[in-house]
Amino acid sequence: MASNEFLSSPESNAARATPSRRRGQVELRRGQIKEPQSDSYLLDSGGGNHFTKTDPWRVLRIQSEFVEGFGTLAELGPAISVFGSARTPRDSPFYAMGEEVGRRLVEANYAVITGGGPGAMEAANKGACEAGGLSVGLGIELPFEHGMNEWVDLGVNFRYFFVRKTMFVKYAQGFIVLPGGFGTLDELFEAMTLVQTRKVTSFPIVLMGTEFWAPLWEWVRGSLLANGMISAKDLDLVHLVDDPAEAVRLVQADTASHKSP
Structure with missing residues (x-):
């Protein structure tokens, strides 16, 4: 029989003769079989902290960050994420804008x-805190920042940017974006991409400070739209305003229009 001939082929016999060992769902062969057993990693107290620097351990840490974030924020209620530069000085008009947005x-x-x-983050937290509301901070481990600002009532620190960004989107009904740098742009364009691709719905995005953001938006219009990289309706994903009251009105109107009857 052809199938029996295949099973008894020299190649098949060689494969069966190759030493192998199972490690959970993983099968190890040849040189990989010499890898220590999982129990050895667990029970060997003389191995230092090697395992904590491997990818499987990182997966567990990532999982723990998701669990901690979900557990902490699950009962948050309606919320808006406010982004902006960590470098905004307290005497800046952008700082005052952030305070009013928070309030x-x-x-x-x-x-x-x-x-x-x-x-700008501190400004929004301060405005929220002084107004008697819930002021939340989702921190990230960075070499050049110094922990949570004093106006955060509920804070969660993360190691991984992508876990933190998931929390910003999952537990907010919209974004208000103050002037900022690369980090702010990263959060802004990720939010725009999620809305454009319908990964999230009913998610208003408001840019505060038309003079600051106008050059970027002109580039979006003059380069991305003009070259067919986006469609005209994608420009409607974002509102540009100067008035904090208008920014809050826009997020309210958008979220109200998408509430279930």
Whole structure:
């Protein structure tokens, strides 16, 4: 029989003769069979911290960050994520803008979520805290920042940017974006991509400070749209405003229009 001939072929016999060992769902052969057993890693106290620097261990840490974030924020209620530069000085008009945004969001019955750092993030947290609302900070481990700002009531620190960004989106009904740098742009364009691709729906995005953002938006219009990289309706994903009251009104109107009957 042809099938029996295949099973008894020299290649098949050689494969069966190759030493192998199972490690959970993984099968090890040849040189990989010399890898220590999982129990050896677990029971060998003289191995130092090698395992904590491997990818499987990182997966567990990533999982633990998701669990911690989900568990902490699950009962948060309606919230808006506010982004902006950590370098915004306290005497900047952008800082004052952030404070007012935070205050008005609380008056509209939203919690305020920021990255928990200084600058524009601190401003929004301060405005929310002083207005008597819930002020949330989602921090990230960075070499040049110094923990949560003093106005954060509920703070969660993360090692991994992508876990943190998931929390910003999952537990917010929209974004208000103050002037900022690369980190702010990263969060902005990720949010725009998620809305454009319909990974999230009913998610208003408001840019505060038309003079600051106008050159970027002109580039989007003059380069991306003009060259067919986006469609005209994609420009409607974002609102540009200067008035904090208008910013809050826009997120309220958008979320209200998509509520289930």
